[in-house]
Amino acid sequence: MSLLQIDNLSQRFSNAGQQHTAFSELSFTLDAGEFLCIIGPSGCGKTTLLRSIAGFLTPSSGQVLLNGQPVRSPGQHCAMIFQTFDQLFPWRTVLGNVSYPLLVQKKAANKRQAKEQAERYLDMVGLRNFSSYYPHQLSGGMKQRVAIARALALQPSLILMDEPFASLDADTRTMLQRELKRLWSESGLTVLFVTHSIIEAIALSTKVLALGAGPPSLRLFEDNPVQGPRGQLKTPSSPGYSEYWSKLNAVVRP
Amino acid sequence: MIDNKRSKRLKSLLYTVLGIGLVIGLWQLMALLLDQPVIFPPAASILSSLWQGLTDGSLLLRTGYSLRLILIGMGLSVLLAVLLSLLSMLIRPFAKLSHILISALDPLPGIALLPVAILWFDLGEKPLLFVMVHSILWPMLLNILNGFASVPVIYDEVGRSIGLKGFHLIRSVYVPASIPSILAGFRTGWSRAWRALLSSEMVYGVIGNRGGLGWDIYSKKVYLDMPGMFATLIVIMLIGIFIEKALFDNIERVTVKKWGMRI
Ligand SMILES: Nc1ncnc2c1ncn2[C@@H]1O[C@H](COP(=O)(O)OP(=O)(O)OP(=O)(O)O)[C@@H](O)[C@H]1O
Numbered sequence: 001m002s003l004l005q006i007d008n009l010s011q012r013f014s015n016a017g018q019q020h021t022a023f024s025e026l027s028f029t030l031d032a033g034e035f036l037c038i039i040g041p042s043g044c045g046k047t048t049l050l051r052s053i054a055g056f057l058t059p060s061s062g063q064v065l066l067n068g069q070p071v072r073s074p075g076q077h078c079a080m081i082f083q084t085f086d087q088l089f090p091w092r093t094v095l096g097n098v099s100y101p102l103l104v105q106k107k108a109a110n111k112r113q114a115k116e117q118a119e120r121y122l123d124m125v126g127l128r129n130f131s132s133y134y135p136h137q138l139s140g141g142m143k144q145r146v147a148i149a150r151a152l153a154l155q156p157s158l159i160l161m162d163e164p165f166a167s168l169d170a171d172t173r174t175m176l177q178r179e180l181k182r183l184w185s186e187s188g189l190t191v192l193f194v195t196h197s198i199i200e201a202i203a204l205s206t207k208v209l210a211l212g213a214g215p216p217s218l219r220l221f222e223d224n225p226v227q228g229p230r231g232q233l234k235t236p237s238s239p240g241y242s243e244y245w246s247k248l249n250a251v252v253r254p
Numbered sequence: 255m256i257d258n259k260r261s262k263r264l265k266s267l268l269y270t271v272l273g274i275g276l277v278i279g280l281w282q283l284m285a286l287l288l289d290q291p292v293i294f295p296p297a298a299s300i301l302s303s304l305w306q307g308l309t310d311g312s313l314l315l316r317t318g319y320s321l322r323l324i325l326i327g328m329g330l331s332v333l334l335a336v337l338l339s340l341l342s343m344l345i346r347p348f349a350k351l352s353h354i355l356i357s358a359l360d361p362l363p364g365i366a367l368l369p370v371a372i373l374w375f376d377l378g379e380k381p382l383l384f385v386m387v388h389s390i391l392w393p394m395l396l397n398i399l400n401g402f403a404s405v406p407v408i409y410d411e412v413g414r415s416i417g418l419k420g421f422h423l424i425r426s427v428y429v430p431a432s433i434p435s436i437l438a439g440f441r442t443g444w445s446r447a448w449r450a451l452l453s454s455e456m457v458y459g460v461i462g463n464r465g466g467l468g469w470d471i472y473s474k475k476v477y478l479d480m481p482g483m484f485a486t487l488i489v490i491m492l493i494g495i496f497i498e499k500a501l502f503d504n505i506e507r508v509t510v511k512k513w514g515m516r517i
């Protein structure tokens with residue numbers, strides 16, 4: 001059985017009396033350990049898809065199955081990293097933001113253990129020395145790294161990331177992409193990663209879901225054909241890179 | 255760093271003292287210019303009346319009595335506000351009810367309820383507390399509910415996605431995220447409590463077992479003791495400043511200011 005199964009999923013909203021379809025009849029399955037990148041133009045429903053999987057939205061039709069069970073409400077089945085920088089609790093320190101969810105989900109027996117686990121993940125994202133800072137004392141990139149540490153520390157079966165690096169400068173972005181790819185390969189996580197960038201999608205993913213702005217036929221769900229050393233980013237020098245770039249570009253910007 | 259903080263505090267103390275000095279000076283100037291000591295008493299006679307009231311204990315006793323009532327009134331109101339705001343958050347229809355109660359009852363001046371309260375509870379502290387709780391509760395509840403309603407959606411979603419629900423979500427996300435509004439509610443409640451207590455005593459005399467500061471002003475008025483009335487007003491203002499500086503400022507310092515939240 002696959003980890004995640006999206007079954008004929010549609011999401012419609014009624015905006016000011018008008019029906020608006022974010023996407024319709026989307027189906028795919030994903031096995032554990034995959035790194036799926038979701039790309040597509042603005043407004044094609046990427047965030048909506050992640051929010052459906054996270055359980056924030058009830059499907060208009062179809063269903064989301066995780067380990068065969070329908071997702072009904074947000075909770076511990078997955079960890080979500082949002083598009084915005086303000087997803088840390090400002091009233092908790094960096095350490096508190098990472099360790100508190102561990103206590104909530106009883107993934108640590110006591111505060112001391114939660115603290116130790118949180119410190120390990122803060123170490124991974126290079127923020128151990130900032131444990132006692134409050135979020136407002138961090139830069140945007142550091143905040144996103146704390147959010148990543150918070151999600152990873154929970155060791156969820158599925159991690160949902162909504163353009164987590166979009167508003168970062170190029171250097172920080174590349175650094176975080178490298179870290180994420182390394183962590184993913186070391187931990188056997190399953191990642192759903194939304195991005196606007198075809199380059200980022202090719203560099204990170206094992207599978208790609210491209211949502212076009214046009215009719216559903218323009219969708220594409222396939223293995224990323226560009227190969228690279230495991231745990232490392234794929235670069236333009238990887239074989240097949242430019243062909244695949246052109247193919248995705250045609251789907252995303254027809 | 256520490257030196258810097260200390261010098262900042264000293265500075266703010268200095269400004270406070272200077273400000274008070276300035277007000278006293280201006281007052282004295284006005285008194286001299288008007289030269290009508292009965293209706294505009296000179297600063298010195300106000301200060302000496304204040305000193306006398308504090309040293310012979312009469313003013314202190316009444317202050318203590320008023321403060322005690324106000325603390326009980328605040329305590330009861332906080333309990334009720336917490337209860338009602340929790341119910342409003344956990345049970346949707348209850349939120350509607352709370353808002354109807356607030357819009358119906360908040361505009362009713364507490365003093366207008368005093369006759370009813372006296373008929374219900376007889377003389378004593380109960381009608382006073384009833385009027386105070388009425389005056390404190392609704393603005394406090396309104397501030398808390400508004401605070402909860404304006405918590406950014408992202409905190410709610412992050413809270414739910416790490417597995418928080420119901421009461422735990424409110425306690426661990428909604429309460430800290432709305433501390434600025436909750437503090438505003440406490441401030442409003444605090445000043446409403448004074449208004450309710452003083453106006454009740456000034457309209458109805460001693461309602462409680464002894465008289466508080468409202469009664470103090472009322473009885474001084476009978477004897478046209480202008481300096482005494484101003485002395486009592488000064489005590490009330492000093493308590494206000496003290497609570498603002500010692501309580502609210504400190505709470506803000508260790509919460510919203512430390513967390514970099516906008517106030
Ligand atoms: N809560 C909502 N209510 C009504 N309409 C919504 C809601 N959320 C999303 N939509 C609509 O659904 C469509 C898809 O939105 P979504 O946020 O999923 O796009 P996106 O692919 O994430 O875009 P971007 O790349 O700009 O983040 C949009 O047209 C939007 O107007």
Ligand SMILES: [Mg+2]
Nearest residue numbers: 046047083162
């Ligand atoms: Mg989006």
